[in-house]
Amino acid sequence: MDFRNEKSPLENFKETDMVSFLYELGFQPSTIRGHDYWYSSPLRNERTASFKVNRRLNKWFDHGPGKGGNLVDFGILYYNCSVGELLQKLGSALALDQPVHHYPAQPHTEQENKxxxxxxxxxxxxxxxxxxxxxxxxxxxxxxxxKEVVYDLGGKHYYAIGFGNKSGGYELRNAFVKLSSSPKDFTLIDKGSKDIHVFEGFFDMLSYQALYNNSGKLQQSILVLNSISLFEKARSVLETHEKINLYLDRDKAGMDQTQYAVSLGHRYQDKSSLYQRHKDLNDWLVSFESVHRKYLNLKRGLNPNESL
Structure with a gap:
């Protein structure tokens, strides 16, 4: 993204072609009808594509929750952040040197996008x-x-935080990217314990470590699904344990999966009440840290919003 003109970074971002932006995030349309590009929603889990981008208007609409808007509105929801925080992420993206390039008129072949x-x-x-x-x-x-993973996508080289799965694939994350390399699979950290903790994504697992085990040395086995759709595949591993503690997202897909798992037997335990007013465990951690910082600053007589 080139912000070197008279417009502000936010204005430039708002005018960025959304189809190209979604392509950089790893999302490709399942159907293209004229100016309308249809996707499985990047904002939630779904099986039938109901997220539409009108490329001529550069506007989006998600038919599930009935929400829509421009690219700034999308960025705030996708990253679960404020406008100011979104601008900071744009700054991180510039540092990562990952420009949004033009998405072709028709999707690349699977090999080209691999x-x-x-x-x-x-x-x-x-x-x-x-x-x-x-x-x-x-x-x-x-x-x-x-790990830090360097990868090629469409002939360009990028880097991201990589979290490996049991089949050799990686979940790839940075301030502007949420991707997966093949093969997609869950991740098992086996400590031979009777209990196992289950997380939907690896940032939730890292958040749990930050909250309860700051040394990073696990005491109990952990399974990260990396996708809610891998729950059934993981059951054979999960059910070798006496107690299965579920820390899944509190969106509809996560709560539905938790409810289903609990119905399978008493071994499955819903632990998401810890972050019941938040989307997931990491969202709760970020909020908790912010409140804690303000509390400490108030005790010290400092500006509550100052960094510690």
Whole structure:
């Protein structure tokens, strides 16, 4: 994205072609009808594409919740942040050197869009640690469980925080990207314990570590689904344990899956009440850290919004 003109970064972002932006995030349309591009919603889990982008108007509408707007509105919902925080993420994206390039008139072939892993190494890059800090994840915990992954997409090289699964694929995240490399699978961290903790995404697992086990050395086994759709595949592993603690998202898909799991037997326990007013465990952690910082600053007689 080139912000080197008279318009503000927010105005430039608002005018960015949304189809191209979604392509950079890893989302491609399932159907194109004239100016209308239809996607499985990036904002929630669904099986039938009901998220529409009108490319001529550069506006989106999600028919599930009945919400829509421009790219700024989408960015705020997608990253669950304020306008100011979105601007900070745009700054991180510039540092990551990941410009939004023009999406072709028709989708690329599967081979052209396939992510190719080029290098896997310990976390090193400052923008990635900055992103972890924004998500309130201590770098020492992230460094234990994650790698820095360099990958090729469409002939361009990028890098992201990588979380490996049991089949050799990676979940890839940075301030502007939410992708997965093939093969998609769940991640098992087996400690031989009688209990197992289950998380939908790896940032929730890292959040749990930040809250309860700051050393990063796990005491109990953990399974990260990496996608709610992998629950059934993971059941054979989960049900070898006496107690299965569920920390799934509190959106409709996550709550439906939790309710289904609990119905399977008493071993499944819903632990999401901890963050009942939040989307997921990481969202709660970010909110908790913010409130805690303000409390400490008030005790010290400082501006409540100052960084500690």
């Amino acid at each position: 992510i190719q892993i080029l290098d896997v190494k310990p976390l090193f890059s400052t923008p990635l640690f900055q992103y972890l800090s924004e998500r309130k994840i201590p770098s020492k915990i992230a460094s234990i469980h994650c």
